[in-house]
Amino acid sequence: MADEKLGQLRIQIDSLDQKILDLISERARCAQEVARVKTEADPSAVFYRPEREAQVLRKIMEKNDGPLNDEEMARLFREIMSACLALEDPVKVAFLGPEGTFTQQASLKHFGHSAVCVPMAAIDEVFREVAAGAVSYGVVPVENSTEGVVSHTLDSFLDSSLKICGEVVLRIHQHMMVSENTRRDHITRIYSHAQSFAQCRKWLDSHWPMAERVAVSSNAEAAKRIKGEWNSAAIAGDMAAEMYGLEKIAEKIEDRPDNSTRFLIIGNQPVPPSGNDKTSVVISMRNQPGALHAILEPFHVHNLDLTRVETRPSRTGIWNYVFFVDFEGHQEDPVVRKVLEKLGERANDLRVLGSYPKGVL
């Protein structure tokens, strides 16, 4: 009886798969046609459209009635769109490497698995590679919910004219892992990135107080290191564990369960409004009392939500303070224009780093 029912259900699934297959192919042909129309209008047209992708994914999440949850459904459509875009023109993305970092995970989450992702050794190399046109976009970490801002990324914007085209937030789960050579009863050294150590500090203090903590350039580098050492473990993410064939001996050891990192997508292209956007600006002010108040006041007056304010020391003579400010809205919105105008009058210098869709996934 069960066999018969199972057989019927599988026939049904086969027929649904055929329909899904036909529909995905039809959608892919449509994307090819979109590419033809774009190129006809402008031979150097950019195929990747962050605002449109955000709208497609938001609509899917809005319309989804289950049983798959919204994120899962959007993830499937993320991959379909990624494959469709690859038919138009595969998008090339530089990320803070090496292979197996959380930044690679964030790149794949944002662009899907059909994007060509290239690892870079440092944040400024990601900026350089995009500026040189070797890749179209870059992905860099900018802030962690436990550890705060990645100052290197913010400072890189001061020397660059690149724009922010998007953001992606990744829930960060840290695991302790060992290689097949590790003698688990003799672990005396743990490798990880300094930020990951900080995110797991309480756990490490209570479980491995005596082990030496060695900070290396990335979690993936930590995972790579322990392959050749019998007394070492690493703290890194799932991707690094998979990539280097390591076994997780303790999972989700981050001190805060909501530990997440926000990454920025950098590129050359301004992004039109998607309907739910953020804008990032950098403002330089003279070193005088009330500087921060002068910046914040126009946001208050026009009721614009600030999502982040970060102060960095300036690196040139005229810039004493540099403020990085993120807020809700797009630079084409009339109210945002008004606020930017006011800020421009008060600041030594004001640069819009970009308006971009709020992270969807």
Ligand SMILES: O=C(O)C(=O)C[C@]1(C(=O)O)C=C[C@@H](O)C=C1
């Ligand atoms: O609508 C477009 O402009 C497309 O190119 C199609 C499409 C899609 O598959 O939906 C593909 C890539 C773009 O980044 C956005 C959307």
